[in-house]
Amino acid sequence: MRLVVMNPNTTESMTASIRSTAEASASPGTEILATQPLWGPESIEGHFEGYLSAAAVLDRLAALDEPYDALVMAGFGEPGREGAQELLDVPVLDITESAAQMALMLGHSYGVVTTLDRAVPQIQDRLLTAGLLQRCASVRGTGLGVLELEEDEARTVEVIIETARKVVEEDRAEVVCLGCGGMAGLQEKVSAALGVPVVDGVAAAVKFAESLVSLGLTTSKARSFAPPRPKTIGSWPLHQHLG
Template structure:
């Protein structure tokens, strides 16, 4: 099967890292196709950028020339998953929800450790809307910007592990979710530092997407995610690239 894994920002190196992480988690017969959105911010750390990413991811997937079996939206706490579900017949998996769903099988409460403080509310709201917040102990910020994660991995692991440890002792989390697509690859080192299971959303999303495809399940089209009605869309899509 072929799974599109779509980054939400336009930084190619992050797309590459996400693609590698996804491929490492995939079954032998799964082809991972990493995609960078056709437009948008170099990193997504707020609502304006997140809404732009939502639309860019949708347009990028719609424009993809090859058939595919599932789509993963690889941004943590971002908007847009519902739109993809409307537009597509194949399963759509958001890494925020994939990580939380997986964490819930591993411990009674989980925490998310993300990047900047300003992204905490976005993640909290996405978990709320997804009905996955009852067992969320906390969403904590490491203070690192998305693009900082790549600069100094050791410092990133330190900052994340520090917040993860506080989540376990102060907030009573028993599992940690890495709250940024750009944190792919750091899980093992955070496990060593905290002693609790650490869930990487990209890896979790790959196994969930594969599972849905294997089970022959896809998005219900009966109401919320029915295909858009045919209608005139003015001045869109933009001509980009």
Template sequence: MRIVVTNCNTTQEMTEEIVRGARAAADPGTAVTGLTPIWGPESAEGWLDSHLSAAAVIDLLRTYDGPPYDAVVMAGFGEHGREGVRELVDVPVVDITEAAAHLACLLGRRYGVVTTLERSCGQIEDSLELAGVGRNCAAVVGTGLSVLDMGDAARTEAAFLTAAERACRAGAEVLVLGCAGMTGLQRVVGEKLGLPVVDGVGAAVKLAESLVTLGLTTSRAGSFAKPVPKRRVWGRPGDRGGERG
């Protein structure tokens, strides 16, 4: 089967890293294609970025003209857009935020999320709540690092371990990597902490494969009906360059 993985931002290197994580989790028979939005934020941190990212990712899939795919994995931890994508495409859609939480619920009575900046914590809590998996979340804790800081592995690891302790004191028995850019960290921090650590990208790939294999896709009854045909303009006409801050 083919899974497309959408990055939530325009940074190509991050798409590549996410794809590596996705492939490491995927079945041998699963082809993983990474897609990078051609517009949107270079990293998604906070609500403004998240709203921009949501529209850009939907547009990315709307205009996609590559080979057919069987499922979408949305790789933006805590970012908006999954419901819109569910309306748009006919295949299952799995967001890494909810995916990590679904698996974490199976591994302990309470889980915690360790993410980047403190400002993202609220957004993640909201995302988990609406996905229906907020009840057993003990805490969402920030490391103080930005998405683009994730490149420094040692620093990220150290910050993760410190934040993880706070999550554990709040009752977490399982941890979730709260940023697609942390993918790959799960093993080393899991060993140091003696706890299962769930990476959302891997989790979402497995859930997407599961849904495809079971022949299941998004319900069209009620919330996620097909979008009504109408006039829609996707972005500032003639905008060429974007803005800096």
């Protein structure tokens, strides 16, 4: 089984971190192909960058010529997944929904710890659209930018734990979700400090993807995610026309 794990930004070190978590979570025999767009923002912290990234991700997927069995999109609360579901015949997993779905199996309510406060409404909207917001106790920002997560891991973990503690003690969440692909791999340290389950979206999406592939299930093409209708799209895939 081969899974593509797509980092939505163009920061190679973050792609490497996401790859490491995906490989550690995957079952024996599952191959992880971690990649990123060939153009687009270095990090995503708002709607403008999110929609740029969505176009870049779809452009990358349209030109990806290696066979694979499922796609994991490693952006938290970001757009584009529905487009990938239309484009591809394989299962498409989003770490936002995967983390929340897994959290709901572990407790009555869950909370999300993310990066900047400006990302909170974006994540809430995503969870609302997915039907997962009702049992979300809160979404809290740490104040850390996406690229700051990699600068000092000890400080990053400290701030995440500090924020997650408020999610558990003040907001009454029973499970915590790490709300950024750049937080991949930190769940064990946060869980040990808080004493509650902590779900990493990349790990959750990888396991869900493996399950869907093993069961022979993929996205329904009956209505919502039917393939795009044939039409002319100028400069598509875009990367072939750059530079």
